[in-house]
Amino acid sequence: MRLRFQRRWAAAAAAGVLLSLTFAATAGAQYYIYWWQQNMPPNGLGYDRQTAHNHIYNELVFGPNAGWRSEVWEVTPAGYRHFDKWCVGNCFNAHPGYYYTYAFCSNRDGGTHFVYDCKDQW
Amino acid sequence: MLAAAAVAGLLTQLGLGGSDRVQIGNGSVSALARAARAADTLPQSVLDYPFAGRNFASPDGAGSRLLREQGSLKLYAVPGKGGMLCLVEVDAAADTAGGDCADRGILRTGSIYMADRQEDGSRLVVGLVGDGHTYAEADGRRATVENNSFVLDHVEGGDLTVGSATASQHVDIGG
Numbered sequence: 001m002r003l004r005f006q007r008r009w010a011a012a013a014a015a016g017v018l019l020s021l022t023f024a025a026t027a028g029a030q031y032y033i034y035w036w037q038q039n040m041p042p043n044g045l046g047y048d049r050q051t052a053h054n055h056i057y058n059e060l061v062f063g064p065n066a067g068w069r070s071e072v073w074e075v076t077p078a079g080y081r082h083f084d085k086w087c088v089g090n091c092f093n094a095h096p097g098y099y100y101t102y103a104f105c106s107n108r109d110g111g112t113h114f115v116y117d118c119k120d121q122w
Numbered sequence: 123m124l125a126a127a128a129v130a131g132l133l134t135q136l137g138l139g140g141s142d143r144v145q146i147g148n149g150s151v152s153a154l155a156r157a158a159r160a161a162d163t164l165p166q167s168v169l170d171y172p173f174a175g176r177n178f179a180s181p182d183g184a185g186s187r188l189l190r191e192q193g194s195l196k197l198y199a200v201p202g203k204g205g206m207l208c209l210v211e212v213d214a215a216a217d218t219a220g221g222d223c224a225d226r227g228i229l230r231t232g233s234i235y236m237a238d239r240q241e242d243g244s245r246l247v248v249g250l251v252g253d254g255h256t257y258a259e260a261d262g263r264r265a266t267v268e269n270n271s272f273v274l275d276h277v278e279g280g281d282l283t284v285g286s287a288t289a290s291q292h293v294d295i296g297g
Binding site (some may be wrong): 057059061064065066067069071073081083084085086087088089090091092093094095096 | 134141167171172173176177203204206214217219220221223224225227228233234235236237238239245294295296297
């Protein structure tokens with residue numbers, strides 16, 4: 001009985017350590033989400049640093065007359081693009097929540113905003 | 123006032139396609155007019171996104187139509203606010219969803235599309251086109267338009283052509 005308890009405790013402890021390492025690695029990783037719109041100058045990317053969140057949803061809003069081509073993409077710590085979506089007008093992209101990231105976006109005012117809040121009036 | 127109107131006109135020409143571009147149809151989408159079926163209802167997960175409330179003509183996605191089902195991928199057309207039309211893609215296997223809403227006028231000169239990069243670097247292009255369009259083509263491969271929609275997989279370049287039996291339109295899909 002005592003041996004069984006010790007094995008369970010050891011298994012639980014190992015799982016806890018593994019979980020901690022997983023979250024630590026994920027939270028510290030530099031995943032970035034970028035956004036681009038057709039009427040912006042080339043490489044005109046801005047960014048807004050907020051607390052890293054586990055983003056599962058990104059939305060670009062340009063208003064009722066939306067028609068510009070846009071792109072939203074994520075760059076992993078290794079430097080490659082994980083998801084990369086091109087779209088027309090107001091767009092959203094929803095994906096599994098398995099990473100933490102900062103979000104980057106800029107708009108026609110040249111300012112920087114959280115990607116979730118890109119608006120046509122800026 | 124005059125300058126503002128001129129700028130607005132220029133932006134419209136650049137963004138939505140000017141009169142010098144080849145036009146096909148009048149922007150109508152007959153798939154939206156067919157009788158509704160149970161399968162036309164958008165998944166609740168899509169309706170729960172803020173995007174739905176901001177862009178769909180009705181927050182519950184009323185009027186949506188399932189355009190195409192290909193493997194685990196489903197494409198929907200949804201009436202949008204203020205003359206917009208929306209394309210929604212849902213991939214149950216990948217646990218992903220996406221959508222875009224744009225001025226319906228775009229359908230006269232091109233397509234409301236989405237292009238998603240795949241692991242091999244190519245892109246999956248899905249699109250909504252107006253009545254009159256019969257095909258979409260990229261990299262020399264042609265896909266038939268069905269229910270105002272098309273799917274083109276493994277697209278390498280940034281050029282897409284949509285057209286009818288008598289006319290074709292170039293769409294720059296970037297990348």
